[in-house]
Amino acid sequence: MNAGIDVTSARTGAGRLVIVLGGLSAVSPFATDMYAPGFPQIVTSFATSGTAVQLSLTACLVGLAVGQVVLGPVSDSTGRRRLLLAGCGLFTALSLVCAFAPTIAVFDVARLLQGAAGSAGLVIGRAVISDRFTGPSAARKLSTLSTIAMTAPVLAPVAGGLVLGVGSWRLVFVALAAAGLVLVTAVWVWVPESLPAERRRTGGLRAAFIAMGGLLRRRELVGHLLVMGCGLAAMFAYITGSPFVFQSVYGLSPTGYGLVFATNAVGTTVAGVAFGRLAGRMRLNSLLVIGVAVTVTAAITLVALLASGISTFPSTWACLFGLTSGFGVLLPASTTIILAVGADAPGAASGLLGGIQFVLAAAAAPLPGALGSTTAMSTAVVVLGFVLLSALALITLARPRQGHEEPSTMDQTSPAA
Incomplete structure (x- = not known):
């Protein structure tokens, strides 16, 4: 009882x-x-x-x-x-x-x-x-936080x-x-204290940043940071470019655009929920590969359609819906792996994760209109560039075949819980 x-x-x-x-x-x-x-x-x-x-x-x-x-x-x-x-x-x-x-x-x-x-x-x-x-x-709890943040x-x-x-x-x-x-x-x-004194790093701020430097010497962690950072940069390019694409190019009203944007956000949310359910049954790196593959496929398809002269509202919306759904898996998967790889210094790992997120996002946000006007093609090209960089980091640095442990070998909760 x-x-x-x-x-x-x-x-x-x-x-x-x-x-x-x-x-x-x-x-x-x-x-x-x-x-x-x-x-x-x-x-x-x-x-x-x-x-x-x-x-x-x-x-x-x-x-x-x-x-x-x-x-x-x-x-x-x-x-x-x-x-x-x-x-x-x-x-x-x-x-x-x-x-x-x-x-x-x-x-x-x-x-x-x-x-x-x-x-x-x-x-x-x-x-x-x-x-x-x-x-x-x-993974499930980080997926919840990622979904809320997105x-x-x-x-x-x-x-x-x-x-x-x-x-x-x-x-x-x-x-x-x-x-x-x-x-x-x-x-x-x-929210009680989750890091007892005996598990804290000693040496003050200097030691804390030395720990961060040590994390940056880990190839796998840097790879996943770039996978996540470039994925988020692509998302911000979509966020800043899509209002012009749907309203100026396709003639939607602000209300109509809000409906499109909200529908795509639902795709992100549903994909995040699916990730949370699958995280206990599949390798995290397998889920990450799926997320990256979906974003790359959607972006390549959109650029190919636009380049061939097929620039219609339904086709563009469908591709961007696929893109945002891919983000719903890519972002929580990479976040979970980054924090697991940097588990010996979770605060430093979380700081690196947040820093690269906002630096790359801030850099990507203005790029769809960098040549003077924001078009469907300019937005699609910027998004494609960043998702390809994300895929490149996954293949060359993160190396998913060597990747994260099987779910069956992973504990449900730590002793601190």
């Missing part, structure tokens, strides 16, 4: 943990994109240029990238819980600074720091999963539009501050 109660309690605790970590994974994408519908208001409010306002988005992405690279390895030395609480608290405070910023300069700096504070939830959340779970159990950018502008319907752009950041306050409370109540 007691054993049954203990199991139920453990499952409830794990469920609450994943819910809180899911919220932490979503809040940074929301902070990045939720205020986008209010750009024209912000330009008017600060009497500034659109470029200066767009710089606030770049600043947030830079903060997210740098914050993950720094906070991941630092958490290997100091523990997870205190940094999570500090990150959520600072995110809340900086959201209020953004809401009441008197000038665009203050706003841009606050966005940079807000991104860095919000990165704690992303990078340390993954490390907490690595501390507490291994094998298929970790879905949040789709929902964020919609939520921002709803907030702007009742108030100014400043209310968006008040809402983000409220979300941060809720997460501080949830972390305090439901």
